Amino acid sequence: MKHLFLLTALIIPSFVSAKPASNMVWMPETLNFVENGNVQKGEQLAQSCASCHGEKGISAMGMFPSLAGQTANYTYKQLRDYADGKRDNPMMNSVAQGLSDQDSADLAAWFQSLPAAQNKASTQDVSKAELMVNQGNGKKILPPCFTCHGASGKGKRMDTPALAGQQSEYTVNTLMAYKKGTRHNDIYSRMRVIAKQLSDDEIKQLGELYQQMK
């Protein structure tokens, strides 16, 4: 009977939107374009971001992400996804729609050039998170976080984001949004599938762990 349900769920054509999760395509031209973003121009543009994301890309409020040290590809992709409505946030949607591709690349380059936040270690228990980051969980088919996000949370080539130094509240919110599916600009649900398997406690600890990571 269990099979039956599963099967039914799997072979019914889905009626949810058939649109791709993101329109971003990493052609070499795009990669080069982002890599050659103009840091100075980005710095100027970033002045209007400072109120939320901080002067040096380090946000003071947990609801807004720090962007300092973020990989340029990732920032660029998010800005384009906001502009396309692939990622929902009323404020960012309108901000991103006002940015050209060139502006997005410049901003991405600027934020990448900034040093990520260096936060002190707290006394909170992060043992579960450490396990997730380093070992993953074979039983739940969860690869260790470091395999994509890097051993020191600096992100990796193409578009996996840097997480080290990120506001813990922001990381937790993001993972919860993936878990609920309200954030869905990860192609093939890559991150949603993972977040769905994480317990709320693990998510909380992961937020803390990445906030402290240097």
Place this chain on the structure above:
Amino acid sequence: MNKISEEERQKILESPPVGTWILMLSVAGGMVAAWLFLYYGVFLSRGIIN
């Protein structure tokens, strides 16, 4: 080493290597049998592939 006469020595050098022949035949036989077992007994019984 056993002492052997020159006559015996020549005989050995000229005799066909029957031991080798039988040994190699059994190796070949074993290989054919094992291959057929893997092909029909294991590989094809695991389903089609195309």
Place this chain on the structure above:
Amino acid sequence: MNDSTAKNLALSHMWVAFSAFILACFMGEYQVLERSGLFDSLSSPSVYFASVSTHGVLMAFVLTTFFIMGFGYYTASHSLKVPVWNPKLAWFGFGLALTGVVMAAIPLLTGLASVLYTFYPPVQAHVAFYIGATLLVIGSWVWCAIMVVMFYQWKQANPGKTVPLAMFATTANAFLWLWTSTGVALEVLFQLIPWALGWMDTLDPGLARTLFAWTLHPIVYFWLIPAYTAFYVFVPKQAGAYLFSEEAARMAFIVLVVFSLPIGFHHLYMDPEQAKGWKLLHGLGTFIVTLPTLVTGFTVIASLEIAGRLRGGKGLFGWIGTLPWGNPMVLSVILSLLMLIFGGFGGIVNASYAMNAMIHNTAWVPGHFHLIFAGTTIIMYFAIAYYLWPVLVKKPLFSKSLALVQLWTWFIGMSIMTTPWHVLGLLGQPRRISSVQYNNLLTLSWEPYELLMILGGLVLLGSACLFFYLLIKTQFSASTEPFEGIVEYAEPLHEVKDLPEYLNDFKLWNKVIGVLMLISFGIPILQFFFMDTYGSSGWGY
């Protein structure tokens, strides 16, 4: 004749080879331990994949290439009774290859080149890794050139004479390697290096795999030919008799060289970028290349049979017992052939086209190539080292009985390690994983085999250390008596008369290879330039 140059070259090359070997053996044992999952503290994919990449490069590229070069210099000089041609060039080649090794070792050991020794793009390693590997290959081309020049100089000086079998085989290997390495050289020079340097945005992984497959099969024959050379030129003499047929030996070498080249697609059976017609054609060629090995088995065993009978062996198999089992060379060949039977059978299974799906990229594959390479081939490298070391360092072998223990333990260790590996493959365990994460009942059946592999690995590691110890002890023992070791080649049972020129030269065979390569790789490579293909940018790992 003063052959000190050849001896120095041989010794230097072989020390590099065996140093790489011993280092890689420790990594091998770490890998079986890590992979078993028994030791939580060892668990680290980052370290594991850096280690497995280094292990593969050291064993497959460094140990082999340096050993073959060193053995080749000595064989050429000794069998032709001439000094090494252009020793400065030879040392330059050595330096180049060694520089390459160091250059590749740095990113490998620091985890910047964990792309395995097959470096399959689009995962991208540090560019120093690709450049280092290229220098190693270019250094080996210098060796090839010197071998070919010595071969033809000798032929010119000795018109109508038969080139000694040892040199014939060595030159065959030099030609084989020039042809073999061209595939990977094309991949590295036109794809990997420009791509890793950023001169080129993308490359086609399908083309890269096709070019690597060009190299991937004949390279194992490049490694194997020194072992076969020892089979034919040393073993019969050491056993106390004659080489059963020198003509068969020469034919075997030629068929090996010619047919190991155009058959690389059996590594691509499960790949989407080549069509089945080409795969079948290469598969057919793969079966042809089993023939020289089957003939070699017969010729070598027949030579041993005569030796055993001369020593008093009676009846159908009585000669086996009367063989000089206490001679390291003879013991090695017996153990080597035993492993060749099983390793060869595994190879036939791999070659069997669709049946490859049953074992492709499973644990069976490393089980197979450890048996045939680390077993059959390397045990003969040991035998050659035991045979040549006293000659090279002018001191007697430190301990023959320890050498015998070493050879036996290597064989036993290899059997204990590779048998479970094959079984794991049939049970579906993939190769190249650092731990078993699949939450499935099936994986429980894998565990006992992993334990056995640890044991096998331990025995092998002990054996490798003993080997290294014996080389050091032989070379650096304080022996005062002057010692002159000798190298003797086996005489053919029937004198070689009226040898046709095609069994004494490679001109014809190079043309044949050219044609076969054009047929088997021409269209499969050209297709990438006529299809709409899509490149890949470099990815981290």
Place this chain on the structure above:
Amino acid sequence: MHIDPLERKWVLVSLGMCALFVSIIMIDALFHGVNAPSNVETIDSRKIHLSEEFGEDNLGVQVAENGEITVRMVAGRYAFFPKEITIPAETKITFRWVSMDVLHGVHMPMTNMSTMIVPGYVSQVESSFPRPGEYPMLCNEYCGLGHDHMWSKVSVIDKEEWDASRAASKTVTSDTIDEEQNNE
């Protein structure tokens, strides 16, 4: 030239052995459809998420009108998407695989479902599964540090159970459609 008569015979035996293996392989390949997966079909791996065939909602098991089953899967570090599928035993199933990033390989242990997945190419393989059960579908080519964790679940179920659930799902599907229409 001197070649021993027994050695000549041995060459013939060796040739015979190879000929036997080659004939079995060739006959099965040419007449019985036992082949290595070899469709040479290219695709732009960077854009597959925008493609129709490998669009997110088109992945997984699909049954055509005539009952033929196609499974479309995307390999990407570190999973095969979708992560769970259910297929019937003893039925020919066509798998179509693409990579969204690097080189991968996939097989299901103790079955013949095996292929490399090379970026830039579609790997198509037809297979069947005589034995029902839970299988891991796992990555067998090193693809990065999370390679060990790259696997998905496959349930191979009895053919009767599959047919029964197919019949049931058809009614469910039409019910759902009815409901949706009613809602509008």
